[in-house]
Amino acid sequence: MYTGKYAGFWVKGVVSFAAVWFPAAAALFAQADVDTSKVYSLHEVVVVGQRPAAEIIPVQTLSGEALQRLSAHSVADALRYFSGVQLKDYGGVGGLKTVNIRSLGTNHVGVFYDGIAIGNAQNGQVDMGRFSLDNMEAVSLYNGQKSALLQPAHDYASASAIYMTMRRPAFGDGEKSHFRLTYKTGSFDALNPSALWEHKWSKHLSSSVNVEQLYTSGKYKFRYAKKDGYDTTEVRQNGDVTMWRAEAALFGTLQHGEWRAKAYYYRSERGYPGAAVREVPGKFKHADRQWDDNFFVQGSFRKSFSGVYSLLLNGKYAYDYLHYRSDPRLDVATMYVDNQYRQQEAYFSSAHEFAFFDSWKAALASDFRFNTLDADLQDFVSPNRYLLLTSAATSLHFSAFHVQASVLHTYVHDITRVLNAAAGDKSAFTPALAASYQLGSDWHFRAFYKRIFRLPTFNDLYYTFIGNKSLQPEYTTQYNIGVTYAHSFGNALLRRLDVQLDAYYNEVENKIVAIPADNQFRWTMINLGYVEVRGVDATVHGWWQAAGVQFDTRLAYTCQRAQDFTSPGSDWYGGQIPYIPWHSGSAVVGGSYRGWRLHYSFIYTGERYESTANIPENYALPWYTHDMAVTRTFQLGAARLQLTAEINNLLNQAYEVVQCYPMPGRNYKLIIKVEL
Numbered sequence: 001m002y003t004g005k006y007a008g009f010w011v012k013g014v015v016s017f018a019a020v021w022f023p024a025a026a027a028l029f030a031q032a033d034v035d036t037s038k039v040y041s042l043h044e045v046v047v048v049g050q051r052p053a054a055e056i057i058p059v060q061t062l063s064g065e066a067l068q069r070l071s072a073h074s075v076a077d078a079l080r081y082f083s084g085v086q087l088k089d090y091g092g093v094g095g096l097k098t099v100n101i102r103s104l105g106t107n108h109v110g111v112f113y114d115g116i117a118i119g120n121a122q123n124g125q126v127d128m129g130r131f132s133l134d135n136m137e138a139v140s141l142y143n144g145q146k147s148a149l150l151q152p153a154h155d156y157a158s159a160s161a162i163y164m165t166m167r168r169p170a171f172g173d174g175e176k177s178h179f180r181l182t183y184k185t186g187s188f189d190a191l192n193p194s195a196l197w198e199h200k201w202s203k204h205l206s207s208s209v210n211v212e213q214l215y216t217s218g219k220y221k222f223r224y225a226k227k228d229g230y231d232t233t234e235v236r237q238n239g240d241v242t243m244w245r246a247e248a249a250l251f252g253t254l255q256h257g258e259w260r261a262k263a264y265y266y267r268s269e270r271g272y273p274g275a276a277v278r279e280v281p282g283k284f285k286h287a288d289r290q291w292d293d294n295f296f297v298q299g300s301f302r303k304s305f306s307g308v309y310s311l312l313l314n315g316k317y318a319y320d321y322l323h324y325r326s327d328p329r330l331d332v333a334t335m336y337v338d339n340q341y342r343q344q345e346a347y348f349s350s351a352h353e354f355a356f357f358d359s360w361k362a363a364l365a366s367d368f369r370f371n372t373l374d375a376d377l378q379d380f381v382s383p384n385r386y387l388l389l390t391s392a393a394t395s396l397h398f399s400a401f402h403v404q405a406s407v408l409h410t411y412v413h414d415i416t417r418v419l420n421a422a423a424g425d426k427s428a429f430t431p432a433l434a435a436s437y438q439l440g441s442d443w444h445f446r447a448f449y450k451r452i453f454r455l456p457t458f459n460d461l462y463y464t465f466i467g468n469k470s471l472q473p474e475y476t477t478q479y480n481i482g483v484t485y486a487h488s489f490g491n492a493l494l495r496r497l498d499v500q501l502d503a504y505y506n507e508v509e510n511k512i513v514a515i516p517a518d519n520q521f522r523w524t525m526i527n528l529g530y531v532e533v534r535g536v537d538a539t540v541h542g543w544w545q546a547a548g549v550q551f552d553t554r555l556a557y558t559c560q561r562a563q564d565f566t567s568p569g570s571d572w573y574g575g576q577i578p579y580i581p582w583h584s585g586s587a588v589v590g591g592s593y594r595g596w597r598l599h600y601s602f603i604y605t606g607e608r609y610e611s612t613a614n615i616p617e618n619y620a621l622p623w624y625t626h627d628m629a630v631t632r633t634f635q636l637g638a639a640r641l642q643l644t645a646e647i648n649n650l651l652n653q654a655y656e657v658v659q660c661y662p663m664p665g666r667n668y669k670l671i672i673k674v675e676l
Helices: 007-031 064-069 074-080 458-462
Strands: 061-063 085-089 097-101 109-113 135-142 158-165 175-185 189-200 205-216 221-225 231-235 241-254 259-272 290-307 309-326 337-357 359-374 384-398 401-415 426-439 443-454 474-488 494-516 523-546 549-564 581-591 597-606 621-637 639-648 656-658 667-675
Touching: 061 064, 064 135, 074 097, 074 135, 074 158, 085 656, 097 109, 359 458, 443 597
Parallel strands: 109 158
Antiparallel strands: 061 135, 085 097, 135 158, 175 189, 175 667, 189 205, 205 241, 221 231, 241 259, 259 290, 290 309, 309 337, 337 359, 359 384, 384 401, 401 426, 426 443, 443 474, 474 494, 494 523, 523 549, 549 581, 581 597, 597 621, 621 639, 639 667
């Protein structure tokens, strides 16, 4: 069924993969010349280096203790502290949480866990709320792409990217095992225990096992105006979440290289509380339920050969199950839905870097990804997708000047169970160019250009009664100029200051939008939109010390004008696109003294509109929250005990991130952590 007429696809795939895999094979076979029965003496090597240069591409990172100190318990919570980010939160505790970066849309954000992409071919969205910070070492946000050359082709395939890095075990002299038990409890009947075990099996092999369970009723009070005009108080219902997560990983080191392997399992059952409409309290029950099972295994291998050639191999298999049910007998605002979806993904990547000279490097990478989607929908076409990505990149570094260029080729081939239901093949080249200049030791100036697109998802193309197989990819063009300043001040009150400032202009073409068809439950996907985004991102990070007190400050600010130029004849032509504030920002202050730590954070989202019609009826007021936490650490023999008390939304502000989805008011959390 899938052969014959598709022979051209396989020929292209074999030729492309041969070009990048044969250098790896040659390098591996070259190692066979070493006589492993002999002992080789190596002379002492002294490595002298300077502080790493600033990134050529704008990046924001929260890592280590700074990440753990935030009033954040999922990756979605942490991302709120980055500039240029808009987080859509549908209902607080258990609601879906998606990320929009620089107003390009959720589907233009790549999400990577330990360097390997988290995919969702069904709708292109990754729920950032399901990734816990319990075992996370760092969360980074890149606009454009990473500056590194040795990376999979998939890393070049999105307009922006979020990188999550799992904590890697680190052992002191004589240490073999680490244990950590954490228990969190607080408002909304929250119970959240977790355990971590790290073990050093040998000099070159270590492991990590992390398990976590979460339950919350999701019930909290909120205020809203009834249809007859007066305010009332209700309790958010059907927002309960029960979740289990388990991760196990192996970490290995080898001469001039490393490898890691991971297994991940996530299971949850949750209710969706739905919109709080202005009606008689209790009329809408919002009884929608969702069950998720997510499993993947992945591995990565990295090695340098003779300092000239470096190899990176990645592989992954993922299985995702989703069951969604909505019953109009319990909620009159919905139609009956009881559907199950199953996705599978296989992914392989080979990346190669060549260091021709100290100032010139080049890289070649090729990725293959295969996705399937099955559903019990009527007349569902059960699509399969073959995606081949091939990238070529080079960088030149002369003294203070650094330039990097890359080009990505994307080839997509879909097949379906139903004859002639598949979208046509897609093939495109997309370039990127970045440059930076270092002035002295503190100042760096940078700029980049990138052209990229996002493919229509399976839902866009094939969803029953909605999909449109003729959809074209949604293209974005990005321009960015920026400057960074970093300086250490010795023993002064201000020990170090880092500043980043970036101005950008983005265009989105062929934007995929949904329009209603013959009734409210049938929509059609079409290419219609055109959006222009102009903005400025700024971050300031300072480290201070005085009289034994250490504290750090972090400020982030974004100013954006994101205009919809889709329909020249529309009354709303050139208006701000929905949910994009003109101004937003955050502030974080933390201080420590003799085992005590005080943490304060502030998040602000300015005025915006909740619809493409920029009229007073759709105007949304600014909102802001204050969060505080106090931590005390005790050393009890070989054990380390840490107690944390948190107060979130300190002023009990009533606010909505998404219209009619009220967020929690003042809430509390207690965290007990024991490390051995």
